[in-house]
Amino acid sequence: MTNFLRYTFFIALIAFIGFTLSCKSKKKMQQKNVVVVEADTLGKCRIDYKNGKALTKYIKENELKYDWLFLKSNVTTLFEGEDKSFDAKVRLRKDSLMLITIELLTIDFAKVLISKDSIKMVDYHSKKYFKGDFNYINDLLNADLDFNVIQSIIVGNSAEFTDEDAKLSPVTDRTNCCYKLSTERKKHLRRIEKGTEDLKKALQIMTLDPSTFKITKNEFIDPSANRSFTANYTDFKTKDSVYAPYNVNIDIKAERNMNIKIEYVRIEKNKPQKFQFNIPSKYEKITIQKK
Numbered sequence: 001m002t003n004f005l006r007y008t009f010f011i012a013l014i015a016f017i018g019f020t021l022s023c024k025s026k027k028k029m030q031q032k033n034v035v036v037v038e039a040d041t042l043g044k045c046r047i048d049y050k051n052g053k054a055l056t057k058y059i060k061e062n063e064l065k066y067d068w069l070f071l072k073s074n075v076t077t078l079f080e081g082e083d084k085s086f087d088a089k090v091r092l093r094k095d096s097l098m099l100i101t102i103e104l105l106t107i108d109f110a111k112v113l114i115s116k117d118s119i120k121m122v123d124y125h126s127k128k129y130f131k132g133d134f135n136y137i138n139d140l141l142n143a144d145l146d147f148n149v150i151q152s153i154i155v156g157n158s159a160e161f162t163d164e165d166a167k168l169s170p171v172t173d174r175t176n177c178c179y180k181l182s183t184e185r186k187k188h189l190r191r192i193e194k195g196t197e198d199l200k201k202a203l204q205i206m207t208l209d210p211s212t213f214k215i216t217k218n219e220f221i222d223p224s225a226n227r228s229f230t231a232n233y234t235d236f237k238t239k240d241s242v243y244a245p246y247n248v249n250i251d252i253k254a255e256r257n258m259n260i261k262i263e264y265v266r267i268e269k270n271k272p273q274k275f276q277f278n279i280p281s282k283y284e285k286i287t288i289q290k291k
Contacts, residue, residue, distance in 0.1 A: 045177035052168025
């Protein structure tokens, strides 16, 4: 397997989990949960304290509600000292199927088809393909992915987390004028309760805009594996009746570090998508192994 194919595959599975699109029409945003933020004489903003339950409620109320989603973007990455740029398209049917298409010079270079229980990739350049599942990919990449996490992050929604009061840690940060909510991932909590994972907490830390309750920063920290994923979202604007952060900066720190910059070009929701994915019979099956 070529280094570029391995790199492309890595990018397709990791880079796109960082797509965070707090998509919602501007009109609807202005109708609820809008907070007027003012500064006091010391320069600190005046935002009311909100407990974990309240922040959880506002996050869920302002999450993107959709059945279908189409995303087009320009992506620049820095991985192992090497810069790369490519175009990407993502087609998504909620709770069902996702197709990621990587393009070089407007030509399809590779596609990744993701469902709840399988991951398939075809490389048109090398005429090879891959079939696997999340267990295999998580072991390969030292990651903790599932379909729910990917589809949640890709639309700016929080990954599934426990909303028990004891597991929620809210912060009202008046100096930086934001709310923060730290919580444990449900997936990890179930493993701990079953005795299959240690007590080191795998946390999701969300930073929220106090006027929209959109996630402006999302951090996933896994102390047991010494890895973290941090995404910062800027340039929020309305384009084609969709309000979203059109610039995303992602830092992944694990066995191999990576930086990903994403510029959104086009976002469409609730338009049925076609998932065109075919593996030619003459293509060679590949096995991807850890480096």
